[in-house]
Structures are given as structure tokens and as C-alpha cells.
Amino acid sequence: MLDIKFIKQNRAQVEALLSKRVDDLDLDKVLDLDVKSKKVTTDLEKLRSDRNQISKQIGQLKRNKEDSTALESDVQKINDLIKEQTEAATSLKENLLNELSKLPNLPDPRVPEGGKENNQVVKTYGEKPVFDFKNKDHVDLCTDLKLIDYERGVKLGGAGFWLYTGVGAALEWALLNYFCTTHFKDGYTFMLPPHLLLNANGYAAGQFPKFAGEVFHLKTEEGDQERFLLPTSETAILNVYRDEVLNEEDLPIKAFAYSPCYRSERGSSRTEERGCIRGHQFNKVEMFHFTKPEDSEAALHELIGRAEQLMEDLGLHYRTSLLAAKDASASMAITYDIEVWIPSMGIYKEVSSISLANEFQARRAKIRFKRKGAKSTEFLHTLNASGLATSRLLPAIVEQFQQADGSVLVPKPLQPWLGMEVIKLP
RNA sequence: GGAAGAGUGGCAGAGCUGGUUUAAUGCACCGGUCUUGAAAACCGACGUACCUUAACGGGUACCGGGGGUUCGAAUCCCUCCUCUUCCGCCA
Numbered sequence: 001m002l003d004i005k006f007i008k009q010n011r012a013q014v015e016a017l018l019s020k021r022v023d024d025l026d027l028d029k030v031l032d033l034d035v036k037s038k039k040v041t042t043d044l045e046k047l048r049s050d051r052n053q054i055s056k057q058i059g060q061l062k063r064n065k066e067d068s069t070a071l072e073s074d075v076q077k078i079n080d081l082i083k084e085q086t087e088a089a090t091s092l093k094e095n096l097l098n099e100l101s102k103l104p105n106l107p108d109p110r111v112p113e114g115g116k117e118n119n120q121v122v123k124t125y126g127e128k129p130v131f132d133f134k135n136k137d138h139v140d141l142c143t144d145l146k147l148i149d150y151e152r153g154v155k156l157g158g159a160g161f162w163l164y165t166g167v168g169a170a171l172e173w174a175l176l177n178y179f180c181t182t183h184f185k186d187g188y189t190f191m192l193p194p195h196l197l198l199n200a201n202g203y204a205a206g207q208f209p210k211f212a213g214e215v216f217h218l219k220t221e222e223g224d225q226e227r228f229l230l231p232t233s234e235t236a237i238l239n240v241y242r243d244e245v246l247n248e249e250d251l252p253i254k255a256f257a258y259s260p261c262y263r264s265e266r267g268s269s270r271t272e273e274r275g276c277i278r279g280h281q282f283n284k285v286e287m288f289h290f291t292k293p294e295d296s297e298a299a300l301h302e303l304i305g306r307a308e309q310l311m312e313d314l315g316l317h318y319r320t321s322l323l324a325a326k327d328a329s330a331s332m333a334i335t336y337d338i339e340v341w342i343p344s345m346g347i348y349k350e351v352s353s354i355s356l357a358n359e360f361q362a363r364r365a366k367i368r369f370k371r372k373g374a375k376s377t378e379f380l381h382t383l384n385a386s387g388l389a390t391s392r393l394l395p396a397i398v399e400q401f402q403q404a405d406g407s408v409l410v411p412k413p414l415q416p417w418l419g420m421e422v423i424k425l426p
Numbered sequence: 427g428g429a430a431g432a433g434u435g436g437c438a439g440a441g442c443u444g445g446u447u448u449a450a451u452g453c454a455c456c457g458g459u460c461u462u463g464a465a466a467a468c469c470g471a472c473g474u475a476c477c478u479u480a481a482c483g484g485g486u487a488c489c490g491g492g493g494g495u496u497c498g499a500a501u502c503c504c505u506c507c508u509c510u511u512c513c514g515c516c517a
Contacts, residue, residue: 038476038477041476041477041486042477042478042485042486044486045476045477045478045485045486045487046485046486048485048486048487049484049485049486051497051498052485052486052498054497054498055445055497055498056445056446056498057497058445058497058498059445059446059497059498060445060446062445063445063446068497069497071497072497072498073497074497075497075498076497078497079497225506225507245474368474373456376474377474377475
């Protein structure tokens with residue numbers, strides 16, 4: 001969420017930046033609501049102040065056994081006004097918050113305008129494999145090698161689910177293990193969060209109300225708190241410190257988590273995304289930083305470097321792009337995507353998204369920190385990066401490393417886990 | 427699942443028969459005096475958010491969350507959440 005004060009004081013700048021990602025930008029609405037809301041609030045506080053004062057006088061009169069009925073009826077009148085004003089103030093504040101949370105984050109000046117077509121490739125690693133035989137797509141490869149059972153997966157979970165079996169399950173697990181071990185060794189705090197999150201966490205992360213349709217909601221019995229299945233562990237990690245004030249020396253906090261990601265993906269299934277390119281459940285290791293504002297730029301580069309290193313260790317051909325304003329998530333100031341080459345599709349598919357939110361997420365989740373000796377608190381900066389999403393890597397690995405005889409070479413770092421260098425046809 | 431108890435400022439802990447308590451007191455932290463320095467002692471400051479003011483300052487809200495009673499709620503009532511202890515069930 002943006003700071004209404006900042007919008008007020010830097011209107012021209014905010015308009016220039018936001019128009020990169022919003023077409024019909026109209027700041028008048030929020031600014032107007034803010035003025036009205038402040039006016040009503042000030043009036044209301046004055047009334048309350050009056051009431052508090054008179055009530056004290058009543059207390060004094062009562063203690064002295066004197067008559068206070070005149071004052072009591074005065075307060076009664078004030079209370080009627082307070083009731084009216086409270087309703088007005090509440091509704092104005094709600095509207096303001098509502099309008100304010102519709103605004104996306106201010107894009108970083110480096111971010112190109114417009115949509116996808118303006119994404120800038122900033123790095124390419126490796127080369128597209130050239131096959132001197134008829135290469136298969138990952139669905140055929142996974143089926144022939146008995147890595148994934150698509151049909152029985154659908155039997156279990158319905159469309160959009162698959163079942164890892166045998167070496168396939170081991171390969172997926174090896175990837176997750178490799179990533180988690182790497183982050184753990186590098187001093188990141190390992191977190192295994194609950195997969196069912198309270199709705200409050202969805203609001204703080206900005207998923208709700210806008211993207212409420214994209215997650216699985218859990219119907220609960222009356223009286224229970226509403227929960228949803230996490231769409232990414234980013235939602236969980238961000239909320240770990242929700243409503244807290246951290247000390248300067250606690251920062252930076254570098255954490256990572258593994259969880260399946262559950263997404264409803266309504267209306268987004270496409271034939272070219274068969275197999276496990278897009279499903280309702282996929283595995284992802286997520287890195288997260290909470291930093292002081294002055295340290296967030298360095299953290300962004302650390303995260304990009306880490307995600308790229310994992311790709312390079314696996315030997316996969318990929319590219320890194322700086323996303324254009326409209327292609328990136330609205331809460332982020334700047335986002336880089338790492339995309340892996342899927343030979344059968346002839347395109348690159350996202351396996352990591354590395355983003356800097358600045359204080360946008362922290363403001364919404366109320367995560368602050370206090371500098372040593374400082375009087376007041378500041379919002380900290382948050383960054384997140386997949387490191388990495390495995391369910392798209394497995395298809396990339398089998399496709400990029402397939403051999404003429406139908407076997408697949410296992411990337412070096414995974415060989416110890418699997419106990420094999422080649423996955424052969426059964 | 428059943429029963430009982432409890433949730434107060436960084437921590438501990440009063441207040442909880444409603445109104446001089448603006449949330450006492452202690453500890454911690456911070457500033458100062460003293461000291462060669464430190465400790466001790468003493469003095470002072472010491473929550474968060476928002477509104478208002480050029481500034482000093484003033485105001486409002488917050489005692490787990492929400493709602494209610496009242497002129498007035500940390501204090502009374504309702505409800506939800508969390509924790510502790512005991513019983514039951516259980517991977």
C-alpha cells in the first residue's frame with residue numbers, strides 16, 4: 001500500500017510513475033477522501049475531548065454529592081453527535097483504504113513502461129540444446145521414464161494434478177533438497193510454515209481482496225476462522241513478522257521456506273501448458289529478505305545472483321528479464337524473472353521471480369523497525385525470490401538433457417541424491 | 427472433545443467492589459551527576475498510531491480481538507481468539 005502523505009506531497013511524481021502501469025489514473029478520488037476523512041476525524045476527536053472533560057466534572061460532582069443532571073444531559077447530546085460522526089468517519093476511512101489499496105506500487109525508474117512486449121532480457125546463460133534426433137516433450141519423457149503418472153494423478157486430484165512416482169518423485173525431491181541445503185548452508189533461516197493460513201494474512205500480503213479468486217478457500221464450520229491454502233510460501237513468510245516492530249540489529253532477516261503452492265488457476269488452462277507446466281499444486285522453495293531501506297538494492301542483487309547460480313549449477317539454459325511495469329506484480333517496485341528454456345514449447349517459462357517491494361508490503365502488513373536511538377519507527381523493505389520453483393524445472397531438465405536413446409542425464413548436483421547419473425528407460 | 431484458570435506498556439507485576447492512576451511499582455534500555463574509567467548511588471527521560479501546531483505544545487484511540495451497558499469502562503455484560511493446567515481421544 002502506498003503512503004497517502006507521500007501521494008499528497010509528491011503528486012506529480014506519483015502520477016508519472018503510476019501511469020506506467022495504470023491506464024486511467026485518477027488520484028483525485030483518494031486525495032479527496034483523505035481530506036474529508038481527516039476533517040471528520042478531527043471534529044470527532046474534538047467531540048470526544050469535550051465529553052471526556054465533562055465526564056470528569058460529573059465524577060467530581062458525584063464525589064462531592066452534588067447534582068450533576070444538567071451536565072449529564074449535555075453529554076447525552078454530545079453522544080448523539082459522536083454517534084453520527086463515527087459512522088461518517090468509519091465509512092470514509094473504509095473507502096479511503098479501499099481506494100488506496102487499489103493503487104499499485106510505484107515502479108522503480110528502471111522499469112520499462114507497458115506490458116510483456118517491453119520486458120528486457122538482461123542475461124542469457126547457456127544455449128538452446130540442438131537435437132540430432134526427434135526430441136520428445138516432457139509429458140512423453142516423464143511418461144516413458146515412469147517419472148510422472150498423469151492419468152492416475154487426475155484420478156486423485158482431478159484435472160490440474162499429477163502424481164510423481166519412483167525416480168520422478170526422487171528427482172523432484174532431489175531438487176528441493178538441493179535448494180534447501182544450499183540456502184541453509186549459506187545462513188538463511190529455514191522455515192516450514194503452515195499451509196493453511198488465516199484470511200488476515202491474505203489481506204496483509206495483498207492477495208485479498210483482489211486475488212481472492214485465485215486461491216483455494218477452506219469452508220469451515222460456523223464460528224471457525226476462515227483459512228485458505230497458501231498460493232506461495234511468500235504469503236506465509238511475509239506474515240511471520242506482521243504487526244511487529246523489529247530492532248535495527250535484527251535486520252537483515254534472510255529466510256527461505258519450502259511449501260507446495262496451491263492455486264485455483266481458474267480459466268487459465270491452455271493446451272500448450274499440458275503436463276506440469278501449470279497446475280493447482282506445485283513445489284517451490286522461496287527466499288525472502290527483510291531489510292533496512294538502504295540495504296534493499298544490494299539484497300535484490302544478492303537474490304538474483306543466488307537464483308541464477310542454482311540454474312547454472314544445474315546446467316540449464318535460461319534467461320533473466322527485467323519485467324515491464326504492467327507485467328510485474330502490482331505490489332512490486334521492480335521484478336526480474338528467470339525463465340528456463342522448454343525445447344518442446346519453443347519458449348522460456350518462469351521458474352523464479354525476484355522482486356523488491358520497497359515498503360509497499362511492509363506498510364500493509366505493518367512490519368516496522370526501530371533504529372538504535374531513534375524516536376520513531378520506519379517501515380522496512382521486503383524482497384522475495386523463488387529459489388526455485390521445482391515443478392517447472394523437472395520438465396526443463398528432462399527436455400534439455402534428453403538423449404537419443406530416450407534416457408535423461410541427471411544434473412551433477414542431483415546425482416548424489418538419486419544415486420544415478422542417467423535416468424534410463426525401464 | 428470436556429473442565430478450570432489466565433491474557434495489562436521491552437520484561438515482571440499492581441489495579442479488576444466503574445470516576446484525582448494522566449495505567450502504581452520494580453527491572454531493563456537511554457541521558458545526566460559523581461568517578462581517572464567502570465560499577466554502585468542519585469536525578470531525569472522512558473509505548474504505539476493518528477490528528478493538530480511554524481515551533482513549544484495540545485488532542486484522540488489502544489490494558490488479547492470485536493460488540494454492549496453507562497454521563498464515564500483496564501474494571502461490569504456478551505462473543506470470539508490465544509495460552510496454561512487437568513481429563514478424554516489420537517499420528
